Amino acid sequence: MEKIQIIAIIASLSFLVYIGRLITKGKLREEYSIVWIICTAILILFSFWRQGLEIISRLVGVYAAPNLIFTGTIFVIFIYLLHLSVVLSRLQQQNKTLAQEIALLKQKKESDHA
Template identity: 35%
Template sequence: MNVYEAAAVFCLSFLIATVELIRRRKIEERYALLWLVLGLSMTVFCFFPGLLERLSRIMHVHYAPSLLFLIGLLFSLAFTLHLTMVISKLHRRTTRLAQELAILKAETPQAAARREGA
């Protein structure tokens, strides 16, 4: 089995796993779309190695299959950075909501005491 066949098996397995995660609602569609684009583009390069060879010559990469894995690695790194930004934003929102809830809980007994005293 050559490297293109191994990569094709991996890419097809990756696409099947991604579709299954979408079907089970384990991944949101907006994130799954990016993974599907990566999987499909990698699969195209695996089944049409001439495209990858041409692109590797343009980019001066001597071993074309390494370009295939470089594309996947760079995409994964960029996507991981994006998810880190999403998690950071959600963490800030959760902290803000917890603070607002604490303020509301602190104000509730005071409001009840004022109503009883009035």
């Protein structure tokens, strides 16, 4: 095993541990961690299986293996960002409804006192 492989494996594993800690502390919800766990798993897989990248690149017709990585990751990042925008939009809607409900309840409380 070469040096770079060992570094990559250690980095990926620490990342995985960090994700695990975030989940246990309740700072990251499980549903949003899935994508990170899968990404880390892929990184670990290719750290062990070095020829894998070449083999897959040739399979899909990409001649320079790094290009496959760039194309693939950028695509995944875009999709994930879009997903986050959707989540954000939903949160904003929920936040708005809650704020309005609070304002109405505050008013009700005031008028009950009066």
